[in-house]
Amino acid sequence: MAHAPTSTPTSTPPPTSTPTASTAATPAATGAGPAPRGRLASALRAHALTRLLPFAVFAAVLVPPALTLWPGTAWPDALTVDLSGPLGGASDWIIDNRDSHPLFLYFFGHISNAVVLCVRAVYLVLLGAGWAGVTAAAGLIAWRVAGVRLALTAVASIAVCGLLGMWVPTMQTLALMVVAVVVSVVLGALLGLAAGLSDRLYRALRPVLDTMQVLPAFAYLLPVVLIFGIGVPAAVLATVVYAAPPMARLTALGLREADRGVMEAVTSLGTTARQRLLSARLPLARTQLLLGLNQTIMMALSMAVIASVIGAGGLGDRVYQALASVDVGAALAAGLPIVLLAVVLDRVTAAAGSGSGPAASGTSPSGTSPSGTGGDAGGRLRGAWVGPGRTGWVLVAVAAVAVALAGRLAGRLNWPGSWTVAIAEPVNGAVDWMTAHLYSGVPVVGGTADWAGRFTTWVLDPLRGGLQGLPWWALLLVVAALALAIGTWRTALTAVLALALTGVLGVWNPSLDTLSQVLAAVVVTLVIGFATGVAAARSRRVEALLRPVLDVFQTLPQFVYLIPVVALFGVGRAPAVAAAVVYALPAVVRITTQGLREVDASALESARSLGATGGQQLRQVQLPLAGPALRLAVNQGVVLVLAVVIIGGLVGGGALGYSVVFGLAQGDLATGLVAGAAIVCLGLLLDRVSQPTERAGADRKGA
Amino acid sequence: MARPPHTRTRTRALARARTRTRARGAAALASACALVAVTGCGAADMTKQASPYANAQGAKSVTLAVQSWVGAQANVAVVKYLLEHELGYHVDTVQIDEVPAWDALSQGRVDAILEDWGHPEQEKRYVDDKKTIASGGGLGVTGHIGWFVPTYFAKQHPDVTDWRNLNKYADRFRTPESGGKGQLLDGSPSYVTNDKALVSNLNLDYQVVFAGSEAAQITQIEQFAKEKKPFLTYWYKPQWLFEKVPMTEVRLPPYKEGCDADARKVACAYPHTPLEKFLNADFARQGGAAAALMKNFRWTTEEQNEVALMIAERKMSPDDAAAAWAKENRPVWQKWLPKRK
Structure with missing residues (x-):
């Protein structure tokens, strides 16, 4: 789910919407720049007024007839479409014809078999290489790409996977990931290539890709399962659908941002289109392509656990099975390898993206930010790929094969059973202690269960009641006004239509229930996130302390902390909200810290020379200047929170999340698909309402 | 993007590039053909969809569905232990919910469900109509x-x-x-x-x-x-x-x-509800000793609880719990083993 793991633990670009990230990171580029705050605010106000006025007239004309036609506050029944009949029919048709219809026999069947074959081939290679071979290969590749330190990290991480007794599941997950990532990258690169070269395709693809970025993965598991059945093919395909968009997006972006001067020069040499593409455009887009690869890998890994719900096997399945027996320790033992794989893959690909060879390994890989393409790109048009590296790679391959053979000859293919460390018991002990002592009866502040109860009664209930009590047309108007105030007519229209569609689908009330949970969680996330972000931006020590914590929480599968959350907060909506907050916090903290840090140093300097105190600097210089980053943090927070609130259906969150889980568990297409569609609508709505001018800015740039 | 300017000055480099792409194209075509050849050019058999992790390294392997409750884990753990230690199989387990498990069973993605709580609709569809699933008898637990x-x-x-x-x-x-x-x-x-x-x-x-x-x-x-x-x-x-x-x-x-x-x-x-076992129809016919063991597998509520409690309460891994139980209860499981010919 969610996009948090996409943001790389080390590298700086914030999650998902990288184009927006790049513009946020360099505010000057969008033209928003360090304008004086007053002027900006008044401009914004004027802008909002001119838009809201015609809108108000429009609303005044439309509301009275709507009121007389469909009185009442809930969504009118006359405007809903009951899809359970046709969807149930479709589901039955698929099940009845799956073994015999040509569509399945000659199309889906072959896709499914090809996936199984590929995963199996990779799996056998990994098993055949044995633990020694795999560890050596990982270390050597990391060394070639990113230097000694990362090589050691890689070797240590893979060894820990073995130590935790998770060798075989790790290899299963790795095999699945390799296939899914390769397919995603090929698919994404092809789409990106097409969109990068053709303006029309770009315009057509962009909204689709934008939408894909905000979809919680849970929403589209069901259709995939129905066609392919539970198992690895369905898991791979769901992962591909989830992981390919960033690759497509960044490829297109990289191709379109190619330096005009270089292109001009190459064209004047009389090259053909293909030559220009292969020798100039693609090499120039190298940074973006590798960033795309990085994001694709992270998104694929974050699907590993969610895909276990539809039979992916491997580590995700271990997490899922451990949770069934309420065994947080075992779940963590299976979750940690995922975290480690994510950290290693992220850092290696990020280092590759920043072009740092063994020599430059010490520097932080923040060079992945897409702005670094320009100047030196001409120099490494081709050099980076070949050059002295080739012999090095041959050596790496030889060494890895040698180690693998040695391991084979020694008869040590599987991780030795005696070399494992059981972490489950101490972890469970800690969790038990925590829940026993914090659940209730803590003097003065009360236990966590009391907080959860109060949060439900005083925040969630009124919020849900308010949303559901508001007349439907009023809610649509509020959404339209909000979207208009910070976006364009088009975003407002999308947002309103998305909300209306939840009503049409007949899930108005559950959607609002989910929405209320999302809103409550977003507020909590932002309050904590901004506070922590400010603290981290002001003190290097706090940031250094926070970094590993953020890394772990960003890549840890959400399923792992669902159970501790229930133990602390009981069953219901409160734990769903708590899990969402935990999941979304790292991204928000990171973007906030980074935004505050990147505030123009000279502006700060001048404020300081004028005698501004620390607080004044923060309030009057840093926060206003970091505006774009903060808005990005809000947007990311909203998207991530939605993803986990949906998973909260597993811990009593109810509403749409429960319907999706129900649909999956009972194979009930009508319930699951409608809820999934409603989630998509909510995602669109929330994204559009929280996505401020950055996207428009990116459009202006032609990005 | 603009069309390439028409040019007659095709350099040798370009020609080389062409050959290279052609060679690459040929390679891609060849691998695609190989893929088709391996997957079979004709219709895919949607009822034989094995797990890619099955039978790795030449082991005889069985895939079992585990449902999320611990009783089902206990069944699977004990059967898995016996298959691995007594009959020399490799066992993969997949956690699936009840209704999708029927689906997976009919497609051959899993070989057996060891504890079913009664799904008349699915039973009619797969056992009676499609005959892709066969009954494996009662589990002995109500x-x-x-x-x-x-x-x-x-x-x-x-x-x-x-x-x-x-x-x-x-x-x-x-x-x-x-x-x-x-x-x-x-x-x-x-x-x-x-x-x-x-x-x-x-x-x-x-x-x-x-x-x-x-x-x-x-x-x-x-x-x-x-x-x-x-x-x-x-x-x-x-x-x-x-x-x-x-x-x-x-x-x-x-x-x-x-x-x-x-x-x-x-x-x-x-x-x-008397709980029942179900096997994939092909597996039931051709599954050899493994299928025989699963058909014979039948135990009491107390026995199941004993294993389940070790898993859930004493936080033993299902495998350890099954091993511990099997050590104590040899006579119980001895009679499940297929008779050696």
Whole structure:
């Protein structure tokens, strides 16, 4: 789910919407720049007024007839479409014809078999290489790409996977990931290539890709399962659908941002289109392509656990099975390898993206930010790929094969059973202690269960009641006004239509229930996130302390902390909200810290020379200047929170999340698909309402 | 993008590039052909969809579906232990919900379900009509679903165990999540439940709160029990949690054959269901010793609970628990093993 793991633990670009990230990171580029705050605010106000006025007239004309036609506050029944009949029919048709219809026999069947074959081939290679071979290969590749330190990290991480007794599941997950990532990258690169070269395709693809970025993965598991059945093919395909968009997006972006001067020069040499593409455009887009690869890998890994719900096997399945027996320790033992794989893959690909060879390994890989393409790109048009590296790679391959053979000859293919460390018991002990002592009866502040109860009664209930009590047309108007105030007519229209569609689908009330949970969680996330972000931006020590914590929480599968959350907060909506907050916090903290840090140093300097105190600097210089980053943090927070609130259906969150889980568990297409569609609508709505001018800015740039 | 300027000055480099791409194209074509050749050019057999992890490194392998509850884990763990240690198989397990598991079974993605709680619709579709699934006989354990209150509460208020008195206690079962009504805690969405219909048909002042997963429900029950708070929950037997949190069943209007036929009008208790095993039809015919073992596998509620409790309560891994149980109970499982010819 969610996009948090996409943001790389080390590298700086914030999650998902990288184009927006790049513009946020360099505010000057969008033209928003360090304008004086007053002027900006008044401009914004004027802008909002001119838009809201015609809108108000429009609303005044439309509301009275709507009121007389469909009185009442809930969504009118006359405007809903009951899809359970046709969807149930479709589901039955698929099940009845799956073994015999040509569509399945000659199309889906072959896709499914090809996936199984590929995963199996990779799996056998990994098993055949044995633990020694795999560890050596990982270390050597990391060394070639990113230097000694990362090589050691890689070797240590893979060894820990073995130590935790998770060798075989790790290899299963790795095999699945390799296939899914390769397919995603090929698919994404092809789409990106097409969109990068053709303006029309770009315009057509962009909204689709934008939408894909905000979809919680849970929403589209069901259709995939129905066609392919539970198992690895369905898991791979769901992962591909989830992981390919960033690759497509960044490829297109990289191709379109190619330096005009270089292109001009190459064209004047009389090259053909293909030559220009292969020798100039693609090499120039190298940074973006590798960033795309990085994001694709992270998104694929974050699907590993969610895909276990539809039979992916491997580590995700271990997490899922451990949770069934309420065994947080075992779940963590299976979750940690995922975290480690994510950290290693992220850092290696990020280092590759920043072009740092063994020599430059010490520097932080923040060079992945897409702005670094320009100047030196001409120099490494081709050099980076070949050059002295080739012999090095041959050596790496030889060494890895040698180690693998040695391991084979020694008869040590599987991780030795005696070399494992059981972490489950101490972890469970800690969790038990925590829940026993914090659940209730803590003097003065009360236990966590009391907080959860109060949060439900005083925040969630009124919020849900308010949303559901508001007349439907009023809610649509509020959404339209909000979207208009910070976006364009088009975003407002999308947002309103998305909300209306939840009503049409007949899930108005559950959607609002989910929405209320999302809103409550977003507020909590932002309050904590901004506070922590400010603290981290002001003190290097706090940031250094926070970094590993953020890394772990960003890549840890959400399923792992669902159970501790229930133990602390009981069953219901409160734990769903708590899990969402935990999941979304790292991204928000990171973007906030980074935004505050990147505030123009000279502006700060001048404020300081004028005698501004620390607080004044923060309030009057840093926060206003970091505006774009903060808005990005809000947007990311909203998207991530939605993803986990949906998973909260597993811990009593109810509403749409429960319907999706129900649909999956009972194979009930009508319930699951409608809820999934409603989630998509909510995602669109929330994204559009929280996505401020950055996207428009990116459009202006032609990005 | 602009069309390339027409040019006659094709350099040798370009020609080389061409050959290279052609060679690459040929390679791609060849690999595509190989793929088609391997997958078979004709129709794909959708009923033979094995797991890619099966039979790795030449091992005979079996894939078992594990459902999310611990009793099912106990079945699978013991069968897995016997298959691996007595018959030399490699066993993969996949956690799947009940209804999708039927689907996976019919497609051959898993070979067996060892504990099924009765899915007449699926049974008719796959066993009777499509014949892709074969019955594997009874498990020996009888399952029962019901509403339960903790025994410590039932002792203080004996009349709570009759459904007619439930409304009297509704406010005792209230939680923030259930609003002004009493809370009836339900579990995983994959379980068979008529609770919403029951609450409305019996005019109970209760709100069904879905925990969303059994893990969440168990965690919540344990927290309630730690504080000796009253609660009302959907639960089922056999289940290891009874050993840790003793619970007493609330008597609902008695079950009569067919009283739960219309899901919306249900106003009676849940039946007692003999749990059954199901095998993939091909596996049942050709599965050799493994299939024979699974058909013979039959044990009692107490035996299942013993293993389940080791897994859930003593936090042993299912494999360790099965090994420990098998060491103590050799005569029990000896008779499940297929006779050596």
